[in-house]
Amino acid sequence: MISNKYLVRSLCATLISTAFLAPAQAGETELLQKIEKLAAELEAIKAELAATRQKTEVVEKKQEAISTEVARVAAAPATPAAAPITESQLDALRKTLQQTVISSYGEIGYNRPRNAASQTQTDVARAVIGVTHRFSEKTKMVAEFEWEHAIASKGDNGEAAVEQLYVEHELKPGLQAKAGLFLIPAGFLNTSHEPTSYYGVQRNFVETAIIPTTWREAGIGLSGTHENGFSWDAGLTTGFDLTKWDATSNDGRSSPLGAIHQEGQLAKSRDLSLHGAINWRGIPGVLLGGSAFSGKAGHGTSGFAANDARVTLWEMHGRYNPGKLDLTALYARGTISNTDALNLTFVGQPTPVPSSFAGWYLQGAYQVWKNEDYSLTPFIRYEQFNTAKSYAPVPQGLGVAAAEDEKVTTIGLSFKVGEGVVFKTDYQKFRLDSSRDRYNLGVGYSF
Structure with missing residues (x-):
């Protein structure tokens, strides 16, 4: 060259x-x-x-x-070959690496009423940070901290809350005990409400108006799983406080139990509540279950007219999810007993305490397309609910008429990016109050 x-x-x-x-x-x-x-x-x-x-x-x-x-x-001097790592050493390493786990989920929604465009709004609905720390193979701590509506300060609509804070210990394989503030095992969404785990920009009405998702109580609980597909939960916790009911506002009409829940904030605890839940997953893709919760809500309050009032909520649910198809159904019913004397003190007010409220929904979804990175799933949901289905009898002419059932049809799409990010869109049609018809867009994540 x-x-x-x-x-x-x-x-x-x-x-x-x-x-x-x-x-x-x-x-x-x-x-x-x-x-x-x-x-x-x-x-x-x-x-x-x-x-x-x-x-x-x-x-x-x-x-x-x-x-x-x-x-x-x-x-350099020759060294003997390193001994292979044993399985127990690998397990110990995994436990060390997984000792503390950070999790999070959040969602932002855009809502445009069909007939009232001036009321269109965008909301950072919630942002949640979770921490799980494992003290040992059998004992762990779980905490979740939530911020709603972007800003939590005096004069704003936002809220900062402790959503969960409990310790759990495995008594033996398949049997755990816990104590602290934890979610009540009712329905689908109350214990699994990340935006990537449900269809629609908004959580369904039955599991927000009837079951007040996210509903948590402070107390103790036991849970177990069995090889035959059955799992169960039971516990003794705080309950609702009926003295918080405000007959002049619309809060009780939006969600009766949501208006009187305590969320662990200086919770009145003279009257405690019991809950239980059972689920069966004995066939792949099939889930059948139900739950119940009951407890008094007066707490022996001096001068209160409904110290013997009892709140009871029960529900049944089922899901069939063999693959691309996802079918779900849920029915929930709540009652508040011994409210007649209390409602007499609310005569002339728009929102007395209902004696019963109930709702149900059917939902179907089908994954029409998926590759390594994306998936597209359209869905349709029909739900019917009533937050004031009946009232305790009062003298004629002094009571408030029971409400009609609201019926809502929701049609939409979920577009997932991997398993942790979802973009959603849907349209909701209200049969009873068409002024609430709306288009929704949303984005959410969870990890």
Whole structure:
């Protein structure tokens, strides 16, 4: 191969001969063009030569470093081969790495009423940070902290709350005990309400108006799982506080139990409540279950007209999810007993305490497309609910008429990016109050 040095010399000779030995008839302009072209080629060769020299220096330094490392290793004393890592050591390493786990979920929604565009709004509905710390193989702590509606301060609509805070200990394989503030195992969403786990931009009405998701109580609980597909939960916890009922507001009409839940905030605890739940997953893709919760809600409050009032809520649910198809159904019913004397004190107010409230829904979804990164699932849901289905009898002319059932049809799509991010859109049609018809868009995540 001809060296760059030789090319430089050759090009210089050519340049000289061209400049001084050119035929006399050659034009001056042509001669200058040839000189400029040859000069440009000379500069290019010089640049290439400099780059080659730089690369050579880099290679030489790398070779020197490799040689030094080889010499060092060769001079080092021989060591026996490392012993293979045992399975128990691997388990210990996994436990160390998984000792503390951070989780989170959040969602943002856009709602546009069909007939009232001026009421269109966007809301950072919630952001939740979770911490699970495992003290040992059998004992752990679970905590979740939630912020709703973006800003939590005086004069804002936002709220900051402790959603869960409990410790759990495995008594034996398949049997756990816990104590603290935890979610009541009712329905589908109360214990699994991340935006990636349900269809629709908003949580369904039955599991917000009838079952006040997310509903948590402070207390103790037991849970168990069995090889035959059955699992169960039972516990003794705080309950509702009926003294919080405000007959002048619409809160009780939106969600009767949501208006009187305590959420662990200086919760009245003279009257405690019992709950139980059972689920069966004995066939792949099939879930059948139900739950019940009951407890007094007066707490022996002095001068209160309904100290014997009892709140009871029960529900049944089923799901069939063999693959791409996902079918769910749920029925929930609640009662508040011994409210007649209390409602007499609310005569003339718009929202007395209902003696019963109930709702149900059917939902179907089908995953029409999926690849390694994305999936698309359309769904349809029909639900019917009533937050004031009946009232305790009062003297004629003093009571409030029971409400009619609201019926809502929701049609929408869920577009998932992997398993942790979802984009949603849907349209909701209200049969009783069509002014609430709306288009919704949302984005959510969970990890």
